[in-house]
Amino acid sequence: MSDQPILTLDHVTKRFGPITVVDDVTVNVHRGRIQVLLGENGAGKSTLINMAAGVHEPSSGQIIVDGHPTRIPDTKASEALGIATIHQELQLVSSLSVAENILMGRLPQRFGLVDKREMYRLATEALTTVGLHVDPHMPAGALGIARQQLVEIAKALSLKARLLILDEPTASLTKHEIEHLFGLISQLRSEGVGMVFISHHLDEIASIGDSVTVIRDGKFVAEVPATTPEPELVRLMVGRSIDEQFPRRATPPQEPLLSVQGLTRKGTFTDVSFEVRAGEVLGIAGLVGAGRTEVVRAIAGADPYDTGTVTVQGKPLPKGRIGAAIAAGVGLVPEDRKAVGLVLGASVEDNLGYATLMSSARYGLVDRRGQAKRANLVAKRLAIRMRGLGQRVGALSGGNQQKVVLGRWISAGSKVLILDEPTRGVDVGAKVEIYQLMNEITAAGGAVVMVSSELPEVLGMSDRILVMSDGRVAGVLAAADADQHTVMSLAVKEVEPDRV
Ligand SMILES: Nc1ncnc2c1ncn2[C@@H]1O[C@H](COP(=O)(O)OP(=O)(O)O)[C@@H](O)[C@H]1O
Ligand SMILES: [Mg+2]
Structure with missing residues (x-):
């Protein structure tokens, strides 16, 4: 029995x-x-x-x-x-x-x-x-x-x-x-x-x-x-x-595209420094609350910081100005794409055109025809599954919404793409497509910074892995030498303020 x-x-x-x-x-x-x-x-x-x-x-x-x-x-x-x-x-x-x-x-x-x-x-x-x-x-x-x-x-x-x-x-x-x-x-x-x-x-x-x-x-x-x-x-x-x-196709890294030096916001992150080269995917790992999202938001101009510098292709970025970051070729795909990444009620086309709009809005004109043409190209390239460019983004699946956010930056010609938890809530087929996009971006001479809590994804798709712990850089590993244990032991490590 x-x-x-x-x-x-x-x-x-x-x-x-x-x-x-x-x-x-x-x-x-x-x-x-x-x-x-x-x-x-x-x-x-x-x-x-x-x-x-x-x-x-x-x-x-x-x-x-x-x-x-x-x-x-x-x-x-x-x-x-x-x-x-x-x-x-x-x-x-x-x-x-x-x-x-x-x-x-x-x-x-x-x-x-x-x-x-x-x-x-x-x-x-x-x-x-x-x-x-x-x-x-x-x-x-x-x-x-x-x-x-x-x-x-x-x-x-x-x-x-x-x-x-x-x-x-x-x-x-x-x-x-x-x-x-x-x-x-x-x-x-x-x-x-x-x-x-x-x-x-x-x-x-x-x-x-x-x-x-x-x-x-x-x-x-x-x-x-x-x-x-x-x-x-x-x-x-x-x-x-x-x-x-995890179909990572590594590209030989070239000149530095993004350089972050001593970035600090009191009480949130401290003395964060790293560099990302053209052709490279840098994964950022760490526990929830380690300050990863805060750091990448500061880099992309979405949030302010106290001290430190962010340099893109040798030129310093002004603090806390998204428009300037976008114009310099830095795109952020935020963690919560629904809250800040996408306008769910607007069409696929308008969402795809949004970044270009932000960087050129000061001219006060929107190039509608150009936008539609670019949107069409990007939607095709990304295989966004939709009824048409006029469909509301809110009606697409999670994976396709994420492709729209990515596509927006690709159509804006971003050189440095910062992806925060890019495959959360995305099904496996669309995940692989997002990874392939990362390959395309790096193969074309761009760089990707990927914050992710999924260790297999960090290990499988990064070339180097930066591990954050308690607002600081706990270590940087070559992905080839890293495994779940080496990453986790850095993620839970207490970083000595003087040692970094
Ligand atoms: N009440 C429902 N009506 C229609 N589709 C549903 C309903 N509940 C779940 N689904 C669909 O069923 C599938 C499986 O969902 P779920 O059981 O929640 O998966 P899991 O728990 O493995 O993530 C999803 O595609 C989901 O959208
Ligand atoms: Mg479930």
């Missing part, structure tokens, strides 16, 4: 209208085992587990709990079966207290009223199990993401779940918080809880999982042990080998 799965998603399919998002996938979850679901963004992982969480019912196939075919029409039914789900988007109600969130739907009663004392006692007990020491009276929305996640886990545990589903729980956690979470997961595992752990971070899988189910484009690809080597997992996940996934 002991090898009977707690839960089987048995040949389940989920369609939304004409679109099949999960296609005939089977997953088994056992007591005291961690089943990893691995797949690229959009592979269908969340949709798959949502069928066990009572969010969706399968279009075909069945759900088997303890050997019995079972319907899970809603979240209450899922909880009643001992399944607790921590969704990718956190579900806490910000305005309610931590205690109310933990005990939602099962608040303790006394004489027909909520027994507040008992509620806070139970909540405190639940919070203790996850090692979170916060006041259960405070509104959940006042906690940071990591703590909200721990509250969700406390809630799941207080449900005495026998099966815990965690949908990308590490996405917004720091290294330390991830270690804490993993400790908790191991403990639950040893207590016999079965788990589904969704991730696309390969390094996490071997350390946490038992078995890995790989899905791609909604379809089951393979089930393999968690000890499977990373390159093999990558190949299964994306259907391409590493070389095909």
Whole structure:
């Protein structure tokens, strides 16, 4: 009996209208085992587990709990079966207290009223199990993401779940918080809880999982042990080998294009110096909060800085002037393309023309005909998938939006392209196209500075890697000599102010 799965998603399919998002996938979850679901963004992982969480019912196939075919029409039914789900988007109600969130739907009663004392006692007990020491009276929305996640886990545990589903729980956690979470997961595992752990971070899988189910484009690809080597997992996940996934074609580096000397903004980054040559891709790695985005924004004139110099092709750039940076050939593709990179309501054509517009706006004229012609060329070159140049950018997929932002700089003739997390939220096909664009830019004598939190991407696409830690340059590595460990150990290093 002991090898009977707690839960089987048995040949389940989920369609939304004409679109099949999960296609005939089977997953088994056992007591005291961690089943990893691995797949690229959009592979269908969340949709798959949502069928066990009572969010969706399968279009075909069945759900088997303890050997019995079972319907899970809603979240209450899922909880009643001992399944607790921590969704990718956190579900806490910000305005309610931590205690109310933990005990939602099962608040303790006394004489027909909520027994507040008992509620806070139970909540405190639940919070203790996850090692979170916060006041259960405070509104959940006042906690940071990591703590909200721990509250969700406390809630799941207080449900005495026998099966815990965690949908990308590490996405917004720091290294330390991830270690804490993993400790908790191991403990639950040893207590016999079965788990589904969704991730696309390969390094996490071997350390946490038992078995890995790989899905791609909604379809089951393979089930393999968690000890499977990373390159093999990558190949299964994306259907391409590493070389095909990161198609960097190195160009011999030439003259320096961008030189940054002693760049400092008090309290944000300190004494940052580096050089990027024509033909080169410089990757900038580091933990969230290391100051990477702030530095590249300062270089591109988007934000001010206190001291230091930025020089492009030998000419110093004035501080904090985007227009001047653009005119000097520096283009920034920001981290949050929706907030600052793109005008979602405007057409592809207008978005592509925007950079040229910014640098030539002082003449007070817009060359409409020239803009349309350039936009057409760039859209073709970048293979932007759209109905036409007049389509709203907001209606394009993430990958195609990103190509529009890149295309804008290419059409403006930028020499130095600064890309901040260029492939976040972009599917694998479009990712490779973005990498190919980086190759084209460097082959044409341009330079690329790429900030990225995806280590495989940094390692796979950079020629040199600059690692930042706590606002300083912790080290610069030739990509050929770097691996995940050398980069991470620099990223967590305390940089001595005097030593750099
Ligand atoms: N309610 C829905 N209606 C239509 N399409 C959906 C719906 N939910 C998800 N999808 C689509 O299904 C695909 C898989 O999504 P998801 O399960 O969230 O993937 P993952 O969690 O692996 O990133 C995506 O292309 C997404 O746009
Ligand atoms: Mg998901």
